[in-house]
Structure formats: C-alpha cells, structure tokens
Amino acid sequence: MIKPDRRGLLAAGLAGLAGPSLAQTPQPEPYLALALQTACDAVNADATPEAARARIGRAISRIGAQVRASVGFLRGFTGVAPRLVLLPEYAFTGFPQGESRELWIAKAAFDPKGREYADLATLAQGARVFLVVNAYETDPKFPGLYFQSTVILSPAGETVLRYRRMISLFAPTPFDVWDRFLDTYGYDAVFPVAKTEIGTLAAIASEEILYPEIARMTAQKGAEIYLHPTSEVGSPDLTPKEIARRARAVENMAYVVSANTGGLIGTAIPAASTDGMSKVIDPSGRVLAVAGEGESLVANAVVDLVSLRSLRRRAGMTNLMSRQPWGAYAQGYAEAPGLKPGEAPPDRDAASGRQAETIRRLVEAGVLR
Template identity: 55%
Template sequence: MTAYRALALQVPTVAINGAADPRAEIRAAIERVNARVGGAKAWIGADLRLVVLPEYVLTGFPLGESVAEWRDKATLDDLCYQALAKVATGHGVYLCVNAYERDEHFPDLFFQGSLIFDPSGEIVLRYRRLHSMFSPTPYDVWERYVDVYGMDAVLPVAATELGNLAVIASEEILYPELARALALRGAEVFCHPTSEIASPDLTQKAIGRRARAIENLAYVVSANSGGLSGIAIPGDSTNGGSELIDYEGRRLAAAGPGDSLVASAELDLTALRRYRTRPGMPNLLSRVKPGLWAEEYARHDVERPNGLDGAAPGRAFFVQRQRDAIKRLYGAT
C-alpha cells in the first residue's frame, strides 16, 4: 500500500483521578474511541487506515498520585487490551493508543506505553516512553530492561503495509536524538500521541514536529486532546491543534478545538521514498554522521541510567534526579 489516509483523531479526555470506579471510566473511554473511529471511517472513507489517538486518552495523567497508586488505578488490564484490539479489527485500521502499562518484570512500577494494533488486532509495536519528568521509564531500570527486552524493543519500528511506523510520545518530540535513532532504524511515519498546550502561537512542540519531519524526511501524525475534564486544570488548555506534517515540514491538515476528525490527510509512501533516495542538500538523513557524535555524547554525564532499583519511587526522587543532572551540567549548587 503506497498511499492511504491517516487521521490524528482529536477526542476529549476524561481524567479518572477522582473517579469512584476508574476501571469503568477506562472502559467508557474505549467505547467513546470506538464510536469516534467508526464515525471517522464512515466520514473519511475506506482508505482511512491509520488512526492516532491523543496521549493518555483513556485516563488522563497522575496529579498527586504516587507511582503505586497510579499503577493500580490507571494501567490497562486484559479486558482493555482486548477492547482496543476490537476497535482496530472492527474498523479495519491500524490504531495507535497511548496508555499506562504494568510489566511483570518490574511489578512495582508502571510505564507510559504507546501501542499500535493492526487490523487483525495484533500489537505490532509497543514503545515505552524514555523521557518523562515524573513517571518511571525504561531508562530508570536500564540494564535490566535491555537485558529482558533488547534494544529493538526500546527503539521499535514496525514494518507494516502502511510503511515503517514508529511512535514518539508527547514532549519527546523535543528530543531530536530519539526521532533520529528511529529514522536510522527505518521509520517513515512518526505517530505522535500528545496532550499539550493549544495556542494560536507556534508552540515548542509544533516547532519540534516540523523539525523532526524535516531532519528525518518522515511524516508526523500528531493527535492532541480535544479538551480535558475531571480535574481542576482548565479544560481547554489542551484542546486543538492535532496535525499532520509531511517530510518537508509542510502542514497537510490541522484541527481546531473540540472533538474533531479534521486532522486527516493522505500519506504517500512512494513520494517519501523517492525523496529519500534523491541526492541533494535537502536529503538530510543521508548526510548524518553518527561516528562524529558518538564519542562526544559519551563524554557527557547528564541524566544517569539505572536510578531505580525496581521499587516505586516518590515524587522527590524525580525532582532530585533533575537537580543532580543540572549540577553535573552547569556546576550548580
């Protein structure tokens, strides 16, 4: 399949922080997603094959809860995985969803995962967010995580009929190393689940999306929240701006605020691959010099791996970790 339509499905997020029955709220969120995907497929057409959902669309995010509390409240169970698989199979789409997950190898923690289900309901990609301010990541248990899963699972790229898909979660769009590593592994389409400031001004993440697309000659399908309810943060702070960016940094489609399917466009893999194999100055990916930077990066001691021993940390751990990194960077006291 060399051309198809992709959708950054902008839907509201209902936070479960104060819910009496968080599991029921998660199930209700999946039902809302199912209805919206069905409506989008009917509206856009049968060539809609890739749907990206906003960040933590099923739960919202932890706001004062401990790692243990959020792990028990917000992580997916088997019924959730099955229900999400049915959304993909029922509508014949690849479905990218961002959600919190448990891991049997790290039972005291949770990870913020991004999953892609194919139209048969199989999970063809699972990415765990590597950069997070207040949540555990694989980097915090690095040696054991890599030992269990290997680097291909840390930086996954899924070869599919829709091209080579990868996921960049939320603020990770601001870290060029991640996108570049995925592109060097073959990624052609970056799925970007996010929940971010919606502003008429050009935001940092909006700049990041264009930069990552240009640097890596890749499409970016970025789904933002269509509003946030259930917590005290003003609901329209994260409302609107879902967009699709092409491999030259051009915006193909964008949504205004609210519950919306407007951020949909055709992705043309033939054109992308032709551009990637065309010699010239704009072919930035072919001009990368990994050997030039490998030694230099290795010299610098900033955020260190293996900060956790597997036990659930308190919020103070994350704050102190950053203080220590700042001290190493700038010699601050």
C-alpha cells in the first residue's frame, strides 16, 4: 500500500477539509516570495562616519534598483506577482570587525526614524512589495546601544514588524537589558509576528535558525512564513544551518525564505566566503528554489497559503503543530541553568567571559560533562 506523503497533503488544498466556513472565506492568491541574493559592500574600511554613510546610501540605491528590476522581471516572466522580497543579513553595512560600540553606531546603525528606513519604505511602496531588511539600528530608549533588527516594510511603506535579534555572542540583544526591554516594550515585542494579507510573517536572524525555540515562540502566534536573513558559508552540502532551515520548516509546518549575501566585499575576508544558496523551503522541508553563487534572483518560489492553511487544519499524525504539549516544557525551561539575563550588554571580552561562566554552570548542573 502506498502511503500519502506530506507533499500530497499540501497539494490537496481544500479538497478534504470538513466544514464550509474556510471554503466560503475569500482566500489569498498564490504569490512569489523572493530571497534576493545581493552583495554586501561593507563599511569597515571607511575612515569616517561620513564616508560610511555615503557608502550606505550607494548600497540602498544599488540594491533598490535590483529589487525593482527583479520584481518587474519575475512578474513578466512568471505571470505571478512577487509580493515578498527578503534581503540578506546586514546587506547595507557588513558587521562590526573590531569597531567600538560608539564608532559602529556612528558609522552603521540606522535611526528607526532616519533617512535609511525612509528610503527603504519608499522602495517598498514603489515596488509594491513587503520588503524585509536586516540592519543594525539605534533606539532612543536605549541610548548608547544598537540592536541587530529585522524590519518588514509594507507596500504602503509602513513598518509592520520589528524584531531585535535575541541570540548574539557579541552584539547587544534584548536579553542583555531584559527587565528594561520588557518594561519598555512588553513581551509581545520580543517575538513579534505580522499578520498581513500575504500571511503571518516572522523573522529569524542569521544563526538563530539553529535554535528551535526562536521559531517556536512565533509558531505559537501563528507564524506561517519565516524570514531568514543570513550571511553564511554557502555550500551544496548539508551545513548545520541548512539542516536547521529544513527542520524549522517541517516542525512548524511553515515556509522558510532564506536570503544569503552574494559575497562580502570591502574587508580582508575573502569575498566569496559568504556567498550562495539563498532558498525557499516549503512546509514539508523541500527546497523549492535555490540560488548559486553571486548576485541572483533565482531563489524565488510560489507561496500557497490556501494549501498551507488546509494542511494545518487537517487532523492526523502529520499535523505536528496541533500535537504539541506546550505546557509540558514550561517548567523545564524555567529551571534550565543556561544564560542569565543581563542588566547591560557586555563588551567583547566580557561576552566571552559570560559564555565561559554559563558553560561552568552547565557543567556544575551535570548538563555538560
């Protein structure tokens, strides 16, 4: 007897769904999601903040032209409208390589109400897409700090999601200023989702794809499409991050759209070290599209929300989300001897010391041997 696999279930759409309520509701049209693989022109070598800001402006213009051209080409070539464009991690600046916190803020951190985001909002409006960008940014409520943020801009130019990266060895995170962050924004802002006409969107930054809990927190809020900006070794082999991308898609019954840089230029690091393998993965863990090396629009695929929602509403062993005993995990997490929240972000040396202290506690507790 041939057993149906999840691909068949996904393709079945509404055919086997009991009850008229969903079928009578207007359903979203399939659309293209694009993980735009573009080069990152890093600002590290710029001698002054002014030179760095000029480079960022050129990057926004260059990448903006690529977004508009890619959306127009794909719309004409496929006949399906691209409605979601994801850019790679820190695509406009690169990452800090020894700069002090103050210098990196001056050179590379975006003001949430500043020119860079205004230009990107105009780009989203002009291209008529949800534009997803990853950047370092300041926060007037946390002076002297920057966060690495993933921001979703709607076709109306509005910010519909702002996610501050939660796990980073050296960059500040909300967990480093945990009590203040919760007092300022509340817990909903820690793991936000955006409920939009193209689905419920959530962000996972870079290596956070390796941590199932980051995705789980938004899965509980209905996340249907995970947006994963990254800058990593692109390899046809199953790297840890590649395994994790597929796992996050399967275990959360969701799409994963992952955009890698198409090379990192302007630093001493060999440019092609972070290049290639941007992709779109469906809820069964299949790679629907994948880019090779260099700047590319190849990583685009159709997102079918009707089929996804049908799959999530169907009873059976394949409906992993409905079978989760969430409450069984709460006490274990609460008692885990892991990283403790901080009152202030550590500097680079202190961050390594804090990690060593966490490892010591895990050894003491018998978690590590």
